[in-house]
Amino acid sequence: xxxxxxxxxxxxxxxxxxxxxxxxxxxxxxxxxxxxxxxxxxxxxxxxxxxxxxxxxxxxxxxxxxxxxxxxxxxxxxxxxxxxxxxxxxxxxxxxxxxxxxxxxxxxxxxxxxxxxxxxxxxxxxxxxxxxxxxxxxxxxxxxxxxxxxxxxxxxxxxxxxxxxxxxxxxxxxxxxxxxxxxxxxxxxxxxxxxxxxxxxxxxxxxxxxxxxxxxxxxxxxxxxxxxxxxxxxxxxxxx
Amino acid sequence: xxxxxxxxxxxxxxxxxxxxxxxxxxxxxxxxxxxxxxxxxxxxxxxxxxxxxxxxxxxxxxxxxxxxxxxxxxxxxxxxxxxxxxxxxxxxxxxxxxxxxxxxxxxxxxxxxxxxxxxxxxxxxxxxxxxxxxxxxxxxxxxxxxxxxxxxxxxxxxxxxxxxxxxxxxxxxxxxxxxxxxxxxxxxxxxxxxxxxxxxxxxxxxxxxxxxxxxxxxxxxxxxxxxxxxxxxxxxxxxx
DNA sequence: CCTTTAATGGTCGTACCGACTATAAACCTG
DNA sequence: CAGGTTTATAGTCGGTACGACCATTAAAGG
Numbered sequence: 001x002x003x004x005x006x007x008x009x010x011x012x013x014x015x016x017x018x019x020x021x022x023x024x025x026x027x028x029x030x031x032x033x034x035x036x037x038x039x040x041x042x043x044x045x046x047x048x049x050x051x052x053x054x055x056x057x058x059x060x061x062x063x064x065x066x067x068x069x070x071x072x073x074x075x076x077x078x079x080x081x082x083x084x085x086x087x088x089x090x091x092x093x094x095x096x097x098x099x100x101x102x103x104x105x106x107x108x109x110x111x112x113x114x115x116x117x118x119x120x121x122x123x124x125x126x127x128x129x130x131x132x133x134x135x136x137x138x139x140x141x142x143x144x145x146x147x148x149x150x151x152x153x154x155x156x157x158x159x160x161x162x163x164x165x166x167x168x169x170x171x172x173x174x175x176x177x178x179x180x181x182x183x184x185x186x187x188x189x190x191x192x193x194x195x196x197x198x199x200x201x202x203x204x205x206x207x208x209x210x211x212x213x214x215x216x217x218x219x220x221x222x223x224x225x226x227x228x229x230x231x232x233x234x235x236x237x238x239x240x
Numbered sequence: 241x242x243x244x245x246x247x248x249x250x251x252x253x254x255x256x257x258x259x260x261x262x263x264x265x266x267x268x269x270x271x272x273x274x275x276x277x278x279x280x281x282x283x284x285x286x287x288x289x290x291x292x293x294x295x296x297x298x299x300x301x302x303x304x305x306x307x308x309x310x311x312x313x314x315x316x317x318x319x320x321x322x323x324x325x326x327x328x329x330x331x332x333x334x335x336x337x338x339x340x341x342x343x344x345x346x347x348x349x350x351x352x353x354x355x356x357x358x359x360x361x362x363x364x365x366x367x368x369x370x371x372x373x374x375x376x377x378x379x380x381x382x383x384x385x386x387x388x389x390x391x392x393x394x395x396x397x398x399x400x401x402x403x404x405x406x407x408x409x410x411x412x413x414x415x416x417x418x419x420x421x422x423x424x425x426x427x428x429x430x431x432x433x434x435x436x437x438x439x440x441x442x443x444x445x446x447x448x449x450x451x452x453x454x455x456x457x458x459x460x461x462x463x464x465x466x467x468x469x470x471x472x473x474x475x476x477x478x479x480x
Numbered sequence: 481c482c483t484t485t486a487a488t489g490g491t492c493g494t495a496c497c498g499a500c501t502a503t504a505a506a507c508c509t510g
Numbered sequence: 511c512a513g514g515t516t517t518a519t520a521g522t523c524g525g526t527a528c529g530a531c532c533a534t535t536a537a538a539g540g
Contacts, residue, residue: 011251212517452486
């Protein structure tokens with residue numbers, strides 16, 4: 001099927017769906033909107049919308065991200081295309097093909113309504129709540145992807161503010177992976193990876209709550225990949 | 241933009257594009273079709289086609305794979321969704337959103353025409369040949385993805401016939417990565433990973449050309465991921 | 481028969497990583 | 511203010527993995 005012109009084709013609606021993730025109070029949270037109409041009236045759903053005629057899916061995703069979060073500048077946020085969901089019956093109204101993205105936010109301002117009546121809120125990531133459409137699966141895929149990319153990329157800093165402590169960076173890993181990590185070993189590994197983080201020149205004032213010894217501040221480095229990777233502890237299945 | 245009904249939307253054509261990769265004579269090859277019409281008349285392009293009204297993108301990709309390769313059974317082949325390309329001007333004729341897939345084939349039968357006039361052929365992967373549309377980028381993304389997944393999954397066996405030698409498996413890594421690997425170390429690593437490969441019970445007759453000591457035959461194991469991963473040798477940039 | 485080729489088996493040293501202990505600098509409590 | 515708590519930081523130690531080798535075996539070829 002090489003020639004477009006000689007085959008009839010069905011036009012599809014193309015949308016983007018966003019799994020916007022952040023860390024609030026040491027727990028992973030997702031930005032969800034409450035549906036105001038059928039189907040799935042009253043259910044929570046991932047934010048998203050149509051791709052406009054002159055937009056790429058990435059452009060549409062960033063526009064939706066700005067609209068839904070109410071943030072003035074979303075240009076620096078990490079936005080990653082997950083995959084495209086195209087099951088014929090995923091939306092009962094019509095044929096909708098949706099390109100899913102994951103977005104990572106450092107802090108979590110409570111979203112304004114964005115001019116739309118339906119409320120948008122940060123809800124904790126449980127993995128259990130039934131979302132509208134196939135959004136449970138999209139959200140689970142987003143979680144899997146982010147967890148995997150933490151191993152071999154510097155993605156974790158996308159969850160952190162511009163200046164952060166190593167304790168905060170470790171919390172990102174622990175929260176997304178759901179495991180505990182040894183603090184000295186984590187510190188050794190991160191500092192031994194050139195370009196992962198770099199110390200803030202001025203000196204290390206603390207940012208955290210206040211208890212304990214003040215921590216040094218770091219910024220995200222210039223590296224994007226981790227060689228060798230920072231592997232998560234193997235699942236306690238069985239050892240051969 | 242929560243409600244579909246209250247916004248106008250532009251219908252898009254949705255297609256799939258396939259980067260079908262195989263190993264022929266120790267080199268990576270790609271299945272390409274020659275375009276028989278404008279635009280890009282005479283250029284090589286990735287095989288692909290429209291997603292039909294009752295198909296998912298995965299279904300359409302597998303159908304196209306069967307049509308283009310002429311293989312009777314493509315159900316066991318590894319098919320992986322790469323990402324979706326949706327730049328508004330990627331096809332000059334109309335708005336086309338394309339879901340790209342990578343397919344991995346063990347052996348490489350010369351493709352029949354598939355009933356279509358345009359010829360389909362295996363061409364060596366150079367990364368230099370200018371393909372039609374944005375297919376150069378899709379092909380490069382496919383190569384990157386496959387190379388990366390070799391590190392932490394058992395994907396390499398998808399390039400191998402049902403029974404293979406460790407030398408053939410090593411050739412997959414060396415060809416895709418473009419590097420040489422130490423044979424004893426590769427062997428030790430593969431055999432130390434439970435579930436990666438398992439010996440053929442009957443005994444190890446050779447399959448390869450004939451020179452050298454006959455190699456034992458193995459089958460793909462049940463594992464899907466490699467823990468710890470089989471990292472490719474670091475690029476010779478500089479060491480800190 | 482000797483060379484060539486490739487598979488297989490093994491050694492050795494280093495780097496890394498997990499587990500663990502120790503010290504330092506802040507706060508809180510009485 | 512003394513002492514305990516909390517968190518950050520420094521360091522040790524042993525096992526494992528892995529890269530760089532070397533050696534042996536089993537075939538084909540001249």
